[in-house]
Amino acid sequence: MNFFEVKxxxxxxxxxxxxxxxxxxxxxxxxxxxxxxxxxxKTTLFNLISHYHTPTNGRVLFQGRDITGLKTHRICRLxxxxxxxxxxxxxxxxxxxxxxxxxxxxxxxxxxxxxxxxETLSFCNLIHRKDDLAKGLPIGERKRLxxxxxxxxxxxLLLLDEAAAGLNPSELEGAIDLIRKIRDRGVTLIVxxxxxxxxMTISDRIHAINFxxxxxxxxxxxxxxxxxxxxxxxxxxxxxxxxx
Amino acid sequence: xxxxxQTLVAGILKGGLYGLIGMGMSLIMGVMGIINLAHGQLMMxxxxxxxxxxxxxxxxxxxxxxxxMPALFLLGALIQRYALNPxxxxxxxxxxxxxxxxxxxxxxxxxxxxxxxxxxxKSVQTAYSSSSFFLGGISFSVALTAAFxxxxxxxxxxxxFLLKTDLGRAxxxxxxxxDAALLMGVDAKRITIxxxxxxxxxxxxxxxxxxxxxxLFPDIGSPFxxxxxxxxxxxxxxxxxxxxxxxxxxxxxxAFGATYIGMAFDDMIGLLIFILVLLFLPSGFKRLTKI
Amino acid sequence: xxxxxxxxxxxxxxxxxxxVQDSYYQHLMILVLMWVAIGTxxxxxxxxxxxxxxxxxxxxxxxxxxxxxxVHKLGLSAWWAMGFGGIAAMAVxxxxxxxxxxxxxxYFALASLALNEVMRHIATIxxxxxxxxxxxxxxxxxxxxxxxxYIALGMAVVSVLSVQFIMASKWGYYFVSIxxxxxxxxxxxxDTHFYKMCSLNIAAFLTGTAGALYMNYMGFIDPExxxxxxxxxxxxxxxxxxxxxxxxxxxxxxxFVMVAVHEFFRTGFFGxxxxxxxxTGSPAVETxxxxxxxxxxxxxxxxxxxxxxxxxxxxxxxxxRITGLFVWTRQRxxxx
Numbered sequence: 100m101n102f103f104e105v106k107x108x109x110x111x112x113x114x115x116x117x118x119x120x121x122x123x124x125x126x127x128x129x130x131x132x133x134x135x136x137x138x139x140x141k142t143t144l145f146n147l148i149s150h151y152h153t154p155t156n157g158r159v160l161f162q163g164r165d166i167t168g169l170k171t172h173r174i175c176r177l178x179x180x181x182x183x184x185x186x187x188x189x190x191x192x193x194x195x196x197x198x199x200x201x202x203x204x205x206x207x208x209x210x211x212x213x214x215x216x217x218e219t220l221s222f223c224n225l226i227h228r229k230d231d232l233a234k235g236l237p238i239g240e241r242k243r244l245x246x247x248x249x250x251x252x253x254x255x256l257l258l259l260d261e262a263a264a265g266l267n268p269s270e271l272e273g274a275i276d277l278i279r280k281i282r283d284r285g286v287t288l289i290v291x292x293x294x295x296x297x298x299m300t301i302s303d304r305i306h307a308i309n310f311x312x313x314x315x316x317x318x319x320x321x322x323x324x325x326x327x328x329x330x331x332x333x334x335x336x337x338x339x340x341x342x343x
Numbered sequence: 344x345x346x347x348x349q350t351l352v353a354g355i356l357k358g359g360l361y362g363l364i365g366m367g368m369s370l371i372m373g374v375m376g377i378i379n380l381a382h383g384q385l386m387m388x389x390x391x392x393x394x395x396x397x398x399x400x401x402x403x404x405x406x407x408x409x410x411x412m413p414a415l416f417l418l419g420a421l422i423q424r425y426a427l428n429p430x431x432x433x434x435x436x437x438x439x440x441x442x443x444x445x446x447x448x449x450x451x452x453x454x455x456x457x458x459x460x461x462x463x464x465k466s467v468q469t470a471y472s473s474s475s476f477f478l479g480g481i482s483f484s485v486a487l488t489a490a491f492x493x494x495x496x497x498x499x500x501x502x503x504f505l506l507k508t509d510l511g512r513a514x515x516x517x518x519x520x521x522d523a524a525l526l527m528g529v530d531a532k533r534i535t536i537x538x539x540x541x542x543x544x545x546x547x548x549x550x551x552x553x554x555x556x557x558x559l560f561p562d563i564g565s566p567f568x569x570x571x572x573x574x575x576x577x578x579x580x581x582x583x584x585x586x587x588x589x590x591x592x593x594x595x596x597x598a599f600g601a602t603y604i605g606m607a608f609d610d611m612i613g614l615l616i617f618i619l620v621l622l623f624l625p626s627g628f629k630r631l632t633k634i
Numbered sequence: 635x636x637x638x639x640x641x642x643x644x645x646x647x648x649x650x651x652x653x654v655q656d657s658y659y660q661h662l663m664i665l666v667l668m669w670v671a672i673g674t675x676x677x678x679x680x681x682x683x684x685x686x687x688x689x690x691x692x693x694x695x696x697x698x699x700x701x702x703x704x705v706h707k708l709g710l711s712a713w714w715a716m717g718f719g720g721i722a723a724m725a726v727x728x729x730x731x732x733x734x735x736x737x738x739x740x741y742f743a744l745a746s747l748a749l750n751e752v753m754r755h756i757a758t759i760x761x762x763x764x765x766x767x768x769x770x771x772x773x774x775x776x777x778x779x780x781x782x783x784y785i786a787l788g789m790a791v792v793s794v795l796s797v798q799f800i801m802a803s804k805w806g807y808y809f810v811s812i813x814x815x816x817x818x819x820x821x822x823x824x825d826t827h828f829y830k831m832c833s834l835n836i837a838a839f840l841t842g843t844a845g846a847l848y849m850n851y852m853g854f855i856d857p858e859x860x861x862x863x864x865x866x867x868x869x870x871x872x873x874x875x876x877x878x879x880x881x882x883x884x885x886x887x888x889x890f891v892m893v894a895v896h897e898f899f900r901t902g903f904f905g906x907x908x909x910x911x912x913x914t915g916s917p918a919v920e921t922x923x924x925x926x927x928x929x930x931x932x933x934x935x936x937x938x939x940x941x942x943x944x945x946x947x948x949x950x951x952x953x954x955r956i957t958g959l960f961v962w963t964r965q966r967x968x969x970x
Contacts (some may be wrong), residue, residue: 353782378740378744414932426939426943429724429943430942430943433942433943433946434948435879435942436947437680437681437686437741437875437879437946438684438686438739438813439686439739439740440946441740441940442686442740442743442940443686443871443875443942444938444942444943446688446868446935446943447934447935447936447937447938447939449935450864450868450930450931450932450934450935450938451936451939451957452933452936453931454929454931454935455931455932457928458925458929458932518964549893550953572744575819611752611755611759612750614748614755617748618748618752620738621734621741621744621745621748622733622734622736622737622745
């Protein structure tokens with residue numbers, strides 16, 4: 100039984116196939132990378148997994164269980180958390196309240212939710228902002244809040260959608276550290292990125308897609324040298340990171 | 344068979360007028376995303392102006408068109424400029440401010456009308472108000488037929504305007520993607536003001552044309568707003584041609600409902616259609632047409 | 635300092651009827667308390683959960699008619715409806731929410747408007763049940779207003795306290811999360827459909843109970859009054875927005891202000907215009923007086939427009955902005 104599996108997923112919007120027959124497996128404890136140029140279908144894939152869109156075809160299996168048609172909130176409670184590419188802070192709530200709301204998915208009392216929230220905020224290095232309104236946060240911290248919230252739902256699998264886009268180099272280092280810490284805590288990760296440095300550095304395995312279809316899968320090194328990937332990315336980005 | 348044909352004709356003719364009502368609201372909803380719950384009240388204002396023109400100035404409603412349309416254009420533009428545009432700057436917890444605002448405006452318009460004209464039913468009786476002509480055994484109300492053709496004229500004009508003129512294109516651009524339009528140099532604020540003005544002018548025309556064959560009282564706004572909304576949704580937001588289809592559909596539904604089910608349930612049927620439309624047809628016939 | 639205001643207010647309210655014997659003012663306060671309950675209910679679904687309802691009269695009227703029908707059809711005291719009126723309103727809210735919560739934002743608001751109208755039509759048409767346009771008449775239990783006052787006070791206090799309790803709990807977090815970002819809320823494991831339903835039913839229960847009280851107190855209702863769009867639904871919205879959407883005491887402040895505004899119009903600026911007319915003997919002023927007395931709907935309309943533009947978060951919500959207008963508070967803040 101695979102920890103997490105996506106089988107022949109297809110999503111048609113009108114006549115356009117945003118996701119066209121994609122399959123992959125993720126082993127427990129892995130950091131699984133998903134790369135592809137803009138518009139290749141990465142976020143749609145996440146939306147299919149967490150059921151913001153209904154797949155036209157195909158299945159999603161989590162810990163041996165078919166979760167394909169389940170409601171989004173059910174999927175969260177089963178242990179899959181996600182962040183959004185365009186972050187969705189609960190703006191008029193404080194950072195702490197944002198995370199408490201998330202913690203309630205498993206906490207039974209408000210006290211417990213608060214404890215979980217505070218602990219998660221410390222873990223993600225956001226505790227100093229706990230009483231600030233979410234709408235006052237700069238983009239780097241908003242992304243961090245996004246991750247903290249998802250983490251507070253006690254996921255076994257976390258889907259990170261472009262967690263590093265828009266971050267400056269030092270913020271990027273912080274993001275890489277955080278992702279590693281999360282994995283060390285026992286959470287499996289699927290990371291969508293198009294910033295090569297991040298994904299090549301931290302992923303155990305990578306699945307590359309373009310135009311909604313799989314073009315390569317393997318270790319970072321294998322994928323970086325795959326001709327189809329090179330072609331899709333026109334060489335520039337990965338050439339820097341493939342160097343290490 | 345005769346009754347059927349008669350009902351069909353009545354429905355189609357009324358539908359043309361309804362299309363005119365719907366077109367205005369559709370434009371406003373499509374371009375600004377504003378649900379204008381004062382739409383029927385704007386029509387009421389036009390009808391009162393027509394009444395005044397006829398009763399005190401001896402102006403025929405068709406001539407009054409030249410007064411009501413510009414007047415309502417102005418009123419609409421002012422509403423957009425001073426009451427609705429500022430809302431985009433306002434930061435509030437309540438998400439539906441703009442709908443609420445139009446409700447407030449509608450209330451103000453209705454009550455002012457009540458103050459000036461009292462709640463009495465008013466009407467405009469012209470020479471042709473009750474006259475009709477016969478074609479193949481079916482009677483056509485003169486006023487309604489004239490209204491139908493004028494409505495078609497306006498529709499054709501709007502079609503041309505939106506497709507062929509720069510301003511029309513700017514309006515359509517703003518409707519499709521406001522940010523993109525802004526980037527291309529479209530003055531979105533000015534467009535919203537113009538659009539609300541045009542929408543109001545269209546519904547003013549409908550009101551003026553309706554005056555000879557209908558009756559008027561201050562509360563006439565709400566039922567027509569509801570109808571306008573149904574027509575807009577049926578036809579697809581922002582779609583002028585769709586509004587015609589929506590208008591025809593509603594006109595026919597009402598005509599057949601009145602003939603075969605009876606007048607008592609008229610309002611309820613209208614409400615039911617309203618709810619059904621809300622639930623099932625968020626994009627209407629729009630898929631069939633380009634604009 | 636701010637924390638002492640509510641308990642102080644409560645003490646004042648408890649002693650009010652003993653201090654003020656004039657039944658006119660007691661009547662006004664009963665209305666205020668009723669609107670506190672209704673406004674608090676509306677605030678739950680609209681202010682906290684972000685689903686703006688334009689049709690609260692549907693719930694109010696249902697509660698009122700339940701009370702009336704308990705007497706006419708079941709031969710029971712109308713007071714039973716203090717609980718059952720709320721439940722009846724929930725019976726209306728439940729299918730409505732189930733069907734219409736798929737509609738987002740403004741479309742939901744429109745649907746609630748339609749609900750308002752539908753309920754009004756049903757009450758008017760279904761004569762065998764509701765007496766149609768004629769309405770329902772019952773015997774009032776008390777002659778004095780004082781028992782009604784304390785019952786209304788109890789209802790208002792229970793409303794505010796229960797909402798306070800709910801908003802401090804998990805449900806409160808969930809409601810506000812739904813308001814802020816429904817998609818994000820779903821991703822955090824919140825069953826948004828379920829919680830929207832809960833929120834709506836809370837609002838319906840509170841409003842329906844207020845309607846039942848109204849029937850008991852007034853002794854007479856008809857469809858135009860209890861299902862009125864302007865006098866009930868819009869009034870509920872005004873109570874909410876004037877006081878402060880999404881705040882606990884906003885509806886309390888709003889209820890006071892709105893009942894005052896309504897009376898202000900109904901009496902022609904508290905008799906000012908009538909006095910002026912008598913003084914000047916001018917027919918114009920006389921007409922103006924008469925107009926003003928009928929014009930509360932116009933006043934409401936204008937108020938809606940003004941409040942949305944200038945005070946969008948209400949008196950409580952925009953309190954710091956209001957106090958900032960007064961120089962002495964500004965000066966106090968500067969050295970800090």
